[in-house]
Amino acid sequence: MTTHSETGSVFASRKFSEFATIKESLIARRMDASFILAPLAMQLVASGVPIKIVYLGHRDGTTLMVAKDSPVTDFAGLRGKKIAIPNRFSNQNVLMHRMMKKWGMSFDSIKLVELPPPEHPTALASGSIDGYIVGEPFPAQAELDGIGRPLYFTKDMWPGFISCVLVVRQELIDEQRELVQELVDGIAKSGKWLDEALEHRMDAAEIVGKHFYFQDPELLKFVLSKPPDRVKYTSLAPLKKDFDEIMELAVEMGVLKERLEFEQYVDTSFVAPLETLDWGFESLPQPTAEAPAK
Amino acid sequence: MKLKVLIGALVWTLLVSVAHVHLNYGFDQVREIVREWLGYKRKTLEVGFIPVT
Structure with a gap:
């Protein structure tokens, strides 16, 4: 470094x-x-x-999370639920509305609430929200803590x-x-x-x-x-x-x-x-033959 | 004899000084100080982020 x-x-x-x-x-x-x-x-x-x-x-790098024991299995199941978004001016908010359109739901069918990203996992654990959509690593944190599970990754909802x-x-x-x-x-x-x-x-x-x-x-x-x-x-x-x-x-x-x-x-x-950039990768650590990419 | 002592003292002082710079500052920092003396200033840019993807 x-x-x-x-x-x-x-x-x-x-x-x-x-x-x-x-x-x-x-x-x-x-x-x-x-x-x-x-x-x-x-x-x-x-x-x-x-x-x-x-x-x-x-x-990508954003995940829509629900509680681990939630009965919700698809986007339609979020109807009437309270879902946290990081900010009103976030693309996560835009994505939720894009999905509501795609699933034929009105824009008020899911209650979206703004929460700072670090508070999403604790809010889900306390039951004050039914799910959240935010950038990693906060979804993964709930997954590893055993309190949440991914409903959708963005790569599956809006690739790229x-x-x-x-x-x-x-x-x-x-x-x-x-x-x-x-x-x-x-x-x-x-x-x-x-x-x-x-x-x-x-x-x-x-x-x-x-x-x-x-x-x-x-x-x-x-x-x-x-x-x-x-x-x-x-x-x-x-x-x-x-x-x-x-x-x-x-x-x-x-x-x-x-x-x-x-x-x-x-x-x-x-x-x-990209082909015009001088990458300079030779100065960076290279993968070794003994330790191939996992 | 006096010349040998003088040269020995100078070499010793030089070695101790180099070791002192290396251990207490590091040569990178010394290089920075020299560059500043020569009037070269690094371009700096602060970039904000939130630890979230």
């Missing part, structure tokens, strides 16, 4: 526990870059905050699901474009390395769990391997068709008041074709 990139730039991560504080930090320009919920990014742009989505954080996106302030793009490019390239390279071998994911879980997330590495290993396509770190370019669908649904649900054009909130100019 190094403290700076290959070119010497320092990327420091700043951990938050809920999205409201991230939003305030971006608005007040106490921070120029962050991973936030996709519809929240759209909403910030709609309200005049000069930010752009430049890349995705991952694809987008949850968090990387946004940067326009001033940063204008003033330090090369730094944004370096960050995006770094995420692309990390993602390719992560999806290359399960052994890489296990190594990453150890480092991230201990030094960044401050979560049990075994929990993260579970998330990254059970099943391996529970979350993906490749195909992270922001695509117009994906965001147009989110925008349409968000407006239909009333989460966003106005429709924005893709170019108003996304800057695709940082997405380099």
